[in-house]
Amino acid sequence: MSYQQEKQVAIEAALAAAKICEQVRSERVTQAMEKSDKSPVTVADYGSQAVICRLLAQGFPNDPVVGEEDAADLVEPTMANQLAQVTSYVQSVTNDATPEAVVSWINLGNGEIGPRYWTLDPIDGTKGFLRNDQYAVALALVEQGEVKVGVLACPALPVNLAQPDGERGVLFVAVRGQGATMVPISGGEPESIQVTDADNTAELRFVESVESGHGDHSRQDLVAKAVGITADSLRMDSQAKYGAVASGQAALYLRLPSSKYPNYREKIWDHAAGTIVVEEAGGLVTDMHGKPLNFSIGSKLVENQGVVVSNGVIHETVLAALRDTAN
Numbered sequence: 505m506s507y508q509q510e511k512q513v514a515i516e517a518a519l520a521a522a523k524i525c526e527q528v529r530s531e532r533v534t535q536a537m538e539k540s541d542k543s544p545v546t547v548a549d550y551g552s553q554a555v556i557c558r559l560l561a562q563g564f565p566n567d568p569v570v571g572e573e574d575a576a577d578l579v580e581p582t583m584a585n586q587l588a589q590v591t592s593y594v595q596s597v598t599n600d601a602t603p604e605a606v607v608s609w610i611n612l613g614n615g616e617i618g619p620r621y622w623t624l625d626p627i628d629g630t631k632g633f634l635r636n637d638q639y640a641v642a643l644a645l646v647e648q649g650e651v652k653v654g655v656l657a658c659p660a661l662p663v664n665l666a667q668p669d670g671e672r673g674v675l676f677v678a679v680r681g682q683g684a685t686m687v688p689i690s691g692g693e694p695e696s697i698q699v700t701d702a703d704n705t706a707e708l709r710f711v712e713s714v715e716s717g718h719g720d721h722s723r724q725d726l727v728a729k730a731v732g733i734t735a736d737s738l739r740m741d742s743q744a745k746y747g748a749v750a751s752g753q754a755a756l757y758l759r760l761p762s763s764k765y766p767n768y769r770e771k772i773w774d775h776a777a778g779t780i781v782v783e784e785a786g787g788l789v790t791d792m793h794g795k796p797l798n799f800s801i802g803s804k805l806v807e808n809q810g811v812v813v814s815n816g817v818i819h820e821t822v823l824a825a826l827r828d829t830a831n
């Protein structure tokens with residue numbers, strides 16, 4: 505299958521959502537609401553999920569969507585103002601939005617995993633979004649447990665990481681068997697991307713989360729040093745880290761369970777789109793024990809712990825260093 509239509513709809517949806525997110529950020533209406541697990545969510549997360557689920561339902565009415573957010577909190581009477589805000593942002597990209605329609609579109613993301621499903625993170629890195637740092641809109645199509653299409657819109661990512669003050673906004677796209685590309689969100693010809701093939705670790709960089717609760721910074725540092733990476737890590741929110749590895753701007757992304765949450769299990773929407781972008785760019789993605797990520801069980805990667813993303817060349821050395829530093 506060529507997945508041409510899936511790719512086109514996913515790109516259109518992610519770009520429409522990215523527009524809403526950037527608009528919310530530029531208008532500084534980004535106070536966080538708190539979810540029951542105490543994590544933050546904003547009107548932009550809701551607006552992004554509404555628009556994407558709506559466009560997916562138009563293109564693929566039979567496909568379930570497993571999204572991060574749902575509208576249960578947003579329909580509380582005390583949240584009427586926030587729902588009105590979400591509706592007006594969604595209205596700016598689809599002109600038939602009403603509060604009721606927006607709630608129903610968001611809830612289209614409560615689908616179940618099946619033989620074919622989409623998984624959506626409407627804003628990955630909400631904490632980065634709130635800090636004015638990196639975030640990504642992440643959308644992937646999974647069939648029989650294998651990611652087939654992945655789109656990552658990173659509106660704040662410098663097109664060239666070496667020029668942080670240069671143009672920002674990058675779209676990564678991958679289709680199984682067709683390679684991975686990046687293109688500025690402002691437009692242009694998609695450019696094929698490849699992981700770095702260097703095995704000269706002294707020249708390599710690694711990426712990790714900004715949030716220490718999302719990854720064990722000290723162990724990540726030890727493992728990187730054991731592999732021979734001497735440069736400081738580049739800390740970055742969201743699946744933009746997968747983009748950095750896929751485009752050769754970093755050789756390794758380590759996400760080891762934080763000692764604060766040793767039993768945390770990763771969510772499928774935090775990894776599906778990033779995984780195919782890196783694999784199609786020639787890299788490797790496994791958990792910290794070397795097992796492939798299993799996207800066919802549920803919304804959590806219950807069979808996996810931690811995530812290791814690399815250019816492939818150094819993967820086995822990284823896994824060996826992890827075994828050596830195991831306690």
Ligand SMILES: Nc1ncnc2c1ncn2[C@@H]1O[C@H](COP(=O)(O)O)[C@@H](OP(=O)(O)O)[C@H]1O
Nearest residue numbers: 627628629630631713715717718741742765768
């Ligand atoms: N204890 C934990 N360990 C690892 N990831 C966690 C975590 N708690 C939350 N997360 C996830 O970390 C994601 C952000 O990752 P990063 O640190 O790479 O930006 C969050 O996505 P959202 O921001 O979509 O909720 C959330 O799903």
Ligand SMILES: [Mg+2]
Nearest residue numbers: 543544572630
């Ligand atoms: Mg969240």
Ligand SMILES: [Mg+2]
Nearest residue numbers: 625628629774
């Ligand atoms: Mg996320």
Ligand SMILES: [Mg+2]
Nearest residue numbers: 572625627628
């Ligand atoms: Mg999210």
